[in-house]
Ligand SMILES: Cc1cc2nc3c(=O)[nH]c(=O)nc-3n(C[C@H](O)[C@H](O)[C@H](O)COP(=O)(O)OP(=O)(O)OC[C@H]3O[C@@H](n4cnc5c(N)ncnc54)[C@H](O)[C@@H]3O)c2cc1C
Ligand code: FES
């Protein structure tokens with residue numbers, strides 16, 4: 001059995017036929033071809049696959065594509081505008097918030113929601129809100145600094 | 158990891174979902190937030206042939222005040238519970254506990270109904286529901302029925318919800334003035350599930366006597382249970398430190414504490430007693446502070 005799905009990803013409309021068991025992360029990476037969203041653990045622990053689904057950060061390895069039929073999605077590819085980095089991306093660049101970069105797309109999408117919900121986050125809020133994202137390289141300190149940089153920059157706009 | 162193949166259904170009403178359940182029987186599973194079921198399907202611990210997604214059923218999500226209770230629709234997400242102004246004002250412990258589940262991404266999709274129907278032995282909400290003495294509204298082909306929390310959790314991942322029934326609503330009584338409640342957990346460092354979790358809900362009168370105590374514990378055994386020994390040690394007493402400690406010492410009594418990778422039965426029993434004491438102290442602080 002395949003089912004038709006349509007969704008808007010980073011402003012572009014897509015329509016495909018998929019098997020119900022196809023995970024949203026595989027749909028995004030392999031059918032649509034947007035490979036910025038990563039698969040780290042594939043067991044809903046690490047957050048590398050985090051995307052924004054209808055305005056909320058979710059782990060795309062734990063959602064079926066058919067559940068997202070009709071959805072508005074933003075992935076890491078949708079963040080920069082006209083070649084201009086988003087302030088969160090800039091924060092990670094400026095504050096050395098990444099090393100290997102594998103966790104970064106998911107981390108940034110989680111931060112996107114964090115700053116929407118908590119525009120002036122405390123350090124404790126930042127750490128609590130990033131509990132769903134694991135990083136094997138940075139030790140998190142520079143990620144916290146990147147979020148603080150982005151929060152300040154976004155408040156100033 | 159791909160789960161086994163299945164057919165996907167999106168009924169547009171509770172009745173339609175129930176008739177699908179009746180027709181497909183053991184081959185079908187309800188899908189709510191998918192944050193317990195999909196991981197199990199990916200590991201092929203569950204291989205349903207049909208998934209009945211409740212996301213298009215109107216009226217199953219939402220939080221409303223109804224008489225002396227707050228009604229939580231089964232499809233209300235953990236984040237909606239966590240961020241509800243109504244709950245934060247009237248029964249803050251429910252919002253607090255929701256905010257301790259997993260991580261933000263899990264809370265955005267996972268639902269309170271899914272968590273309670275799944276009845277994972279390490280889930281947080283069951284302890285809170287027991288302490289607060291909630292009721293469950295369950296719908297099936299023969300109509301709706303109400304089940305009290307003490308009759309709801311039947312065993313390891315087993316509840317009073319029948320195979321052809323749907324949990325539609327949880328009704329949480331608003332505690333009277335002079336009440337306070339707190340949920341404390343010892344989270345597993347990776348999954349954040351409760352190694353142990355204790356919820357205490359207390360009501361104290363003007364003289365500082367505890368007139369009502371509800372205590373639920375989760376994590377340590379095969380299902381969440383009421384800590385009757387702790388409740389008996391609190392109700393009717395002036396809650397000085399000695400009374401609190403004596404009551405908390407009974408936190409593991411009647412719990413089928415399981416030794417596992419997370420710790421021995423002795424260790425978990427100790428964690429239960431410590432968390433019970435802290436939860437009671439926090440609940441008492443809130444009761445006296447008028448929260
Ligand atoms: C990484 C991770 C960390 C987590 N950490 C925690 C934690 O710390 N604490 C915690 O408590 N939980 C935790 N969870 C579990 C989470 O809370 C789940 O959301 C919850 O257990 C199940 O809710 P769901 O809506 O996702 O249900 P689903 O996974 O969709 O369904 C679960 C089961 O319940 C049945 N069901 C669902 N809705 C209904 C209904 N209305 N009526 C009858 N049956 C129904 C389904 O058929 C299925 O069998 C975690 C999950 C993940 C992935
Ligand atoms: S790949 Fe989805 S959470 Fe790790």
Ligand code: FES
Pocket residue numbers: 097098099100101102103104134135136137138
């Ligand atoms: S930068 Fe390497 S995992 Fe985070």
